[in-house]
Structure formats: structure tokens, C-alpha cells
Amino acid sequence: MREFSSEYLTHTRRELWADSRAALTPLSLEDRTRILDVGTGTGEFAQVLDTESPGDIVCLDMDPELLTIARSKTDLTTIIADATQLPIKSDAVDLVTCQALLSNLPDPVNILQTFARVSSELVAAVEPDNAAVSVASTVDTEAQIERRAREAYIAGIQTDVALGDRLSTAFDNAGLDDIVRRRHYHRRTTEPPYDDTALTAAARKAHATALRDHRTELRRELSDDAYDTLRHDWREMGRAVVDQIHSETYRRVEIIPFDVVVGRVSSDQA
Numbered sequence: 118m119r120e121f122s123s124e125y126l127t128h129t130r131r132e133l134w135a136d137s138r139a140a141l142t143p144l145s146l147e148d149r150t151r152i153l154d155v156g157t158g159t160g161e162f163a164q165v166l167d168t169e170s171p172g173d174i175v176c177l178d179m180d181p182e183l184l185t186i187a188r189s190k191t192d193l194t195t196i197i198a199d200a201t202q203l204p205i206k207s208d209a210v211d212l213v214t215c216q217a218l219l220s221n222l223p224d225p226v227n228i229l230q231t232f233a234r235v236s237s238e239l240v241a242a243v244e245p246d247n248a249a250v251s252v253a254s255t256v257d258t259e260a261q262i263e264r265r266a267r268e269a270y271i272a273g274i275q276t277d278v279a280l281g282d283r284l285s286t287a288f289d290n291a292g293l294d295d296i297v298r299r300r301h302y303h304r305r306t307t308e309p310p311y312d313d314t315a316l317t318a319a320a321r322k323a324h325a326t327a328l329r330d331h332r333t334e335l336r337r338e339l340s341d342d343a344y345d346t347l348r349h350d351w352r353e354m355g356r357a358v359v360d361q362i363h364s365e366t367y368r369r370v371e372i373i374p375f376d377v378v379v380g381r382v383s384s385d386q387a
């Protein structure tokens with residue numbers, strides 16, 4: 118399993134659901150009585166569920182440290198467990214959710230079938246389509262260099278991190294009915310005045326930290342020369358970002374599409 122730091126989750130989820138929650142309408146959150154959120158991490162999505170639903174929220178993750186952070190932000194019930202072997206009775210909740218979990222697991226259809234056993238009514242997943250991320254930046258080379266790295270990463274990772282686009286098919290294959298899909302766009306803007314997150318991101322770029330973090334996946338796809346060239350180009354781009362930050366001219370907008378898919382547990386599964 119890929120490991121996620123609390124800093125990464127807090128940073129990447131910031132403002133994810135701040136502008137619009139329209140894509141969550143098919144979850145009928147206002148009518149739910151008990152929701153199980155699987156792969157809760159630091160609780161970023163569970164907090165949204167808690168705000169939008171009068172129901173009880175139960176958070177489940179196999180990483181106890183992340184769940185401790187989730188508990189410090191909310192007083193929701195937490196369970197340390199593996200999503201592939203849910204220790205939850207059949208029909209225990211009326212909605213099972215997950216956000217950015219299926220794209221990190223090898224067999225999403227199997228997981229969705231497990232969710233359908235545990236839910237008496239609905240199953241929902243929110244997954245990024247990392248292949249469709251777009252970047253616009255005042256540093257000319259930034260979008261193109263990040264795209265090169267993203268494409269190599271997606272080709273080199275062993276789970277489907279661009280699952281968003283095919284999520285409805287996974288629900289169908291898991292036997293869920295009345296499948297509804299919505300697309301939600303997460304817009305992340307960096308502009309002056311820069312906060313600590315922007316300054317840290319710029320320093321990470323200049324040191325090519327993201328490439329080092331994902332070296333295993335990138336090296337599956339790139340030759341030694343191609344990796345070294347990418348690293349060289351990336352660091353040069355990162356230094357240009359830092360220069361523009363100093364002159365307060367740096368602006369960047371990244372748009373990450375997330376697919377929200379909801380299905381109804383069929384009478385065969387209930």
C-alpha cells in the first residue's frame with residue numbers, strides 16, 4: 118500500500134469542497150442515518166460528510182496515525198481496519214463512501230462489492246482523474262515538465278490513479294444499480310501574497326522533492342538518462358518558480374477533476 122503523510126493529505130485536500138458541493142447531491146446526505154467512510158486518512162472528506170449529513174459518521178482506515186489526526190479534528194467514531202476485509206456487519210449503514218481510496222488499491226471492483234454488502238442503500242466514491250489534470254503557470258516550462266512527470270508516474274504506478282474516468286464502469290461491474298456520475302473540479306491557485314504552503318511547494322520544486330518521492334514509479338518507466346534529464350529540467354523550472362516568488366510575479370492554477378459516482382445496492386445484493 119502507498120503511504121500518505123498527514124501533510125500531503127491536508128495540503129492536497131485544502132479547499133477541495135469549499136466552493137461547491139453540488140457534485141455530492143446524488144449522495145442524498147441530508148437523508149442518511151449512518152455513513153461509513155472508508156480510507157478516511159486525516160478526515161478531510163469525513164468532515165464534509167459530518168457538515169452535510171445529520172447521520173452518524175464512522176471513519177475507517179488501516180493507518181492508526183492518520184486516524185488519530187482525524188479524531189483530533191472531529192469527534193467521529195474511528196475504526197482501524199483493512200478495507201479489503203471490512204469488520205462490519207451486512208447492512209450496518211445506509212451509505213458507504215470513500216475518497217481517493219479505490220485509485221490506490223489493486224482491485225476496485227472487489228472493494229465496491231464489499232461496500233455493497235455493508236450498505237443497505239447507497240455506495241459512493243470520489244476519485245481523481247489524474248490523467249486530466251491541467252496546469253497554467255507564469256513559469257513557461259512548468260505545465261509541460263509536470264505533464265512529462267505525471268505521464269511517467271501514471272504509467273509506472275501499479276494501481277489506476279486515473280480511475281475517475283472509468284469509475285462508473287467499476288460500479289457497474291460490482292453489480293450496483295441506478296449509477297449516477299458527477300464531475301467536480303478542484304481548482305488550486307497560487308498567487309501573491311504567498312502563504313507558507315506556497316513557499317514550501319516552491320522550495321520542494323527547486324529541490325525536485327516530488328520526483329524523489331515518486332522515484333520508484335518514475336524509474337519503472339524512464340531510463341537513467343530520461344530520469345536525469347527530467348530531474349535537471351524540473352530543478353531548473355523550480356528555480357524559476359522561486360525567482361518569481363521573490364519578485365512576487367508567480368501565479369499558478371491547477372485544476373484536478375474528481376469523479377463522484379453513486380450506485381444503489383441492488384435487491385440481489387441486499
Ligand SMILES: C[S@@+](CC[C@H](N)C(=O)[O-])C[C@H]1O[C@@H](n2cnc3c(N)ncnc32)[C@H](O)[C@@H]1O
Nearest residue numbers: 156157158161178179180198199200201216217
Ligand atoms: C489518498 S488517501 C485519502 C484519504 C481521505 N479519504 C482523503 O481524501 O483525504 C488514501 C487513504 O486510504 C487508506 N488506505 C489505503 N489502503 C487501505 C486499505 N486497504 N484499508 C483501509 N485504508 C486504506 C490510506 O491509509 C489513506 O488514508
